Amino acid sequence: MKKRKPTIKDIARRLDISVSTVSRAIRGAEDVNPITKKNVLDLAEKIGYKKSVLAAGLASKKSYLIGVIIPELTVPFFGRVILGIEQFLKPLGYDLIIVHSDEQEQKEKECIDILLDRQVDGILISLSFNTKSDLHLKKAMEEEVPIVVFDRILPKSELPIPRVIVDDFEAGYQATNHLINKGYKRIAFIAGPEDLYISQQRLKGYRTAMERNGFGTSADLIVPTLDLRRSVGQALDKLMVLKEKPDAIVALNDPIAFRVIRLLQKRGIEIPQKIAVMGISGDDMGELFNPSLTTINQPAQEMGFVAANLLIDRMNAMKDAKKQGKIFIPMAILKKLPISLIEREST
Amino acid sequence: MKKRKPTIKDIARRLDISVSTVSRAIRGAEDVNPITKKNVLDLAEKIGYKKSVLAAGLASKKSYLIGVIIPELTVPFFGRVILGIEQFLKPLGYDLIIVHSDEQEQKEKECIDILLDRQVDGILISLSFNTKSDLHLKKAMEEEVPIVVFDRILPKSELPIPRVIVDDFEAGYQATNHLINKGYKRIAFIAGPEDLYISQQRLKGYRTAMERNGFGTSADLIVPTLDLRRSVGQALDKLMVLKEKPDAIVALNDPIAFRVIRLLQKRGIEIPQKIAVMGISGDDMGELFNPSLTTINQPAQEMGFVAANLLIDRMNAMKDAKKQGKIFIPMAILKKLPISLIEREST
């Protein structure tokens, strides 16, 4: 009935050795006789020993927890990123605690606090659509928990932290170029909030492609959305009242593109005959639409993998520095992942 | 530079009181002078004290972590459920650790182990598509961590644990009924794995609706899918080779329905003129399809809320029992949530 959980003390007693030795054996640390080690491990297995993460964390000041902050739970892209993160971190013994900011800067700050309270060993974060400041990231840095930002980063953050993104310029460029190659001439771009780095870059890519091909970039053709849901309609409205309507639309991301497709169809506009639509994300969902969505694939899973990798690197660097008594000097790293075109029916 | 984090000891020293009193004050426990309490809280705030969850957990044998196991990260339905869970649990000071089983029974077991290792205070789980046994749930019960199952439950589990689902029979019944009212006569049903409770119940609802209206339920019209991706095509193939093709299809859930729509369109079949399609889930995504998907809405967020509520109830019940020295006798609870029809264009 009273099944007290076995501890390393129990093991130590039964094997008549010290707890330190048991601890070393279990941790797979150096300086322990292979035979003793085997004995310990066998007994541990036999009596169903489970190490207390709490106690271990308390003693070692590590929690083996990594916090992940994403803007929304239901965006497929982030689901794929998390897969990549797990893939890298699980084998190392880390678990994930996932929180979401609901695309609000305020909640994002709270998320950081929660994670800091939990004493996570590191944080992976993708900024919300409307985040404008990076003070909360700074806070994490001050508490010496390493942090890396992925996908949604801040344009001109001076913070010396690793960031991993896809080559957003290329994404915008290739998307636009693809449409140009297909013969479209008046290509519009639906952007995101001004401060959003991915939006800026993709837009830049769009502009460059247009100009290189001798199409100007009339301001009419560039319209913003402030969120993923409601404002897509307004953005599209702006395009549809133009005297010269666009014959193709590049959307900032797939979710927006889905809505564009839907709204165009409601207006009875044929895709891609009248207007072509391009997304940027590579969501699987795009395949199921009619017409299916041509898009720029972002290597989401790889992004998670790389981000996790950078985080661990940073953690190790900090540990090493501390070990040598030096102070750690954080540096900015910006890693760009290559993108690729997925051509489907909407263009 | 060496900014050691403040602890309750620091507070105790500076206020010249004992750590126990500080602990009580911070915990908001009984038996502490309001003035002392205020002093403690003020100072804590001032010096930026953060309680160590690790230490607190170790001492109190609570982690204030709740584990959530879902089959897939990218399914919108589960995202919404998690929202509901958070809504209930956050105010109580609990954080969530979310893991996913990737629809595999084996991984599901591993998830349980991970959570148990983390000493979560409770587990909320939705079973994978292919889970057939509940031994791993038993394991959790043995370790005395309360567990509640939501949405995807086991048909005839004898385990005395709370479960919350939607009224799946009603869902199947209403979906079918809706089609019948619309004048469809040969209605097919795309089911899930045999052991899946939600599949059984929805199918039963379908059958009942058919029979009550004088349509038989020819076995031809009921086809299974074993997963959400590949096998939808095979299921549909089986329907399309029938001499008498169906004029409407009820899919087990929205993701399957999305695929059905797409596959039918590829065959050039008009929806809903030739064949109508119904989903069950209430995913927002359905709105964006063309035609948009008629579906049965499951109150996902409410489900999360209710499940979390049941979990806390159970936790309290266990604590009370222990306090009184009695042994806790777990009981099964089955809570059914009402569903509703969302009529759109696909029917």
Added chain:
DNA sequence: AAAATTACCGAGAACGTTTCCGGTAACGCT
């Protein structure tokens, strides 16, 4: 006025690890 109750507080032992600091024995080297 004595007894009982209440309100508040302190001491100190957990909780289950890790880690630092030594210590011993065996071995190899000059």
Added chain:
DNA sequence: AGCGTTACCGGAAACGTTCTCGGTAATTTT
């Protein structure tokens, strides 16, 4: 033979809380 290494291992102090048990003074009850 003496000395430095190396390979293992143990003792004991952290880590930052909670919790049980008493204890004192003030307050109420009898």
